Amino acid sequence: MELGLSVGYWSAGPPEGAAELVARADDLGLDSVWTAEAYGSDALTPLAWWGSRTERVRLGTAIMQMSARTPTAAAMAAMTMDHLSGGRFVLGLGASGPQVVEGWYGQPYPKPLARTREYVEVVRQVLAREAPVRHEGAFYPLPLAGGSGLGKPLRSTVHPLRVDLPIFLAAEGPKNVALAAEIADGWFPLWFGPSADAFYRTALADGFDRDGARHTLDDFEVVCPVPVVIDDDVERAADALRPEIALYAGGMGAKGANFHADVFSRMGWEAEVSTIQDAYLAGDRKAAIAAVPLAMVEDVALVGSEAKIADELARWEETVLTTMILRPDEATIRTIARLLGRR
Incomplete structure (x- = not known):
C-alpha cells in the first residue's frame, strides 16, 4: 500500500505548511499529492503551483468536479498538466452532489451515472x-446542435503526452463504484474502512465483469x-475527527438525500446516522458531534496510540486499498x- 498526501481544498485561505510539505513529498517517499475543490479554491491551480517544486510524485485531483468544466475543458487541463509535470498527472473526477452542482454551478444534477459515462467518453x-x-x-453533444449553426468538430491542437493518461472516479454507492471499475483506471472512495471491504469488492467485481x-x-x-x-488517549483522538464525521453524516444534503450518510448506514451505523442527522439539521451541532461513537470513528480512521494503529494497519493492508x-x-x-x- 502506497502513501499519498492530501492538501484538499482551502477554507479561508491556503492551508498552513502545505506548500512546504508538497515540496518535500519526493523526499518523504510519497507516491502522490492530491488536491480537491468544492466551492472555493480550485483543484488545478494549487496542484500546478506547488507541484512544480516536485520531481517524482504523481500529481492528482481528488477531485475535479465535472459540473465545473465541460469534458473538453477537463481534457485540456489534463493534457496541459501532464506535459508540465512530465507525465505525472492523474485526472480525478467526480459528480459531487446536488447542493453544489445546482446551487453553485447552476448545472442539473439528475442522472449522474449516465452523465459521468458520457463525460469520460469525451x-x-x-x-x-x-x-x-x-x-x-x-448531456454533452459535440458539436452543439442548433445555436449559431457554425460549430464544427475540432481536434486538440495539443498532442497528449500520454493517450492513456489515468482517469480516476470518485464514487460511494455500489452502482457508481461499479461504473468506476468499468470505465476508469482508479476509484476514490470516501469514508472507507476494512469492515466495508467485502461490500466494495462485490461492487468492483460487477464493473470488472462488464464488456469493455x-x-x-x-x-x-x-x-x-x-x-x-495518534494519541495515547483514544477518545481524545476520536474527538479530533467527530466534528468532521458529524458534518458529513449529518450536515451534508437533506435527510434521505445524503450520500455520505448512506455510506455509514451501509456499514451498520444507520441508527447513529439518524440521530446525528436529526441533531445537525435541527441546528444542534454539539449534540450531533457527541452522537458519533468511538467505534464509528474507528471504522473509517486510525485513532489512538502508535501501538494500536500499528495493529490496525494490518487490516487496512488486506483491503482493496492501494494508496492511503x-x-x-x-x-x-x-x-x-x-x-x-517504508523509509
Whole structure:
C-alpha cells in the first residue's frame, strides 16, 4: 500500500505548511499529492503551483468536479498538466452532489451515472486525438446542435503526452463504484474502512465483469483519504475527527438525500446516522458531534496510540486499498510510513 498526501481544498485561505510539505513529498517517499475543490479554491491551480517544486510524485485531483468544466475543458487541463509535470498527472473526477452542482454551478444534477459515462467518453476521445471530437450523447453533444449553426468538430491542437493518461472516479454507492471499475483506471472512495471491504469488492467485481472494462482488480487503483490521529488517549483522538464525521453524516444534503450518510448506514451505523442527522439539521451541532461513537470513528480512521494503529494497519493492508492518502502532517506521515515498513 502506497502513501499519498492530501492538501484538499482551502477554507479561508491556503492551508498552513502545505506548500512546504508538497515540496518535500519526493523526499518523504510519497507516491502522490492530491488536491480537491468544492466551492472555493480550485483543484488545478494549487496542484500546478506547488507541484512544480516536485520531481517524482504523481500529481492528482481528488477531485475535479465535472459540473465545473465541460469534458473538453477537463481534457485540456489534463493534457496541459501532464506535459508540465512530465507525465505525472492523474485526472480525478467526480459528480459531487446536488447542493453544489445546482446551487453553485447552476448545472442539473439528475442522472449522474449516465452523465459521468458520457463525460469520460469525451475526455478519452480528446486524449486519443484520432479524429475531430464528435459526441451524440444526451448531456454533452459535440458539436452543439442548433445555436449559431457554425460549430464544427475540432481536434486538440495539443498532442497528449500520454493517450492513456489515468482517469480516476470518485464514487460511494455500489452502482457508481461499479461504473468506476468499468470505465476508469482508479476509484476514490470516501469514508472507507476494512469492515466495508467485502461490500466494495462485490461492487468492483460487477464493473470488472462488464464488456469493455479496462482493468481487473490486479491493476486497478483504489486511492482513499484515511484520517489518522495518534494519541495515547483514544477518545481524545476520536474527538479530533467527530466534528468532521458529524458534518458529513449529518450536515451534508437533506435527510434521505445524503450520500455520505448512506455510506455509514451501509456499514451498520444507520441508527447513529439518524440521530446525528436529526441533531445537525435541527441546528444542534454539539449534540450531533457527541452522537458519533468511538467505534464509528474507528471504522473509517486510525485513532489512538502508535501501538494500536500499528495493529490496525494490518487490516487496512488486506483491503482493496492501494494508496492511503494522509493529511499534511509530516510527523504522522513519517510514523505511518515507518509502521508500514517504508523509509
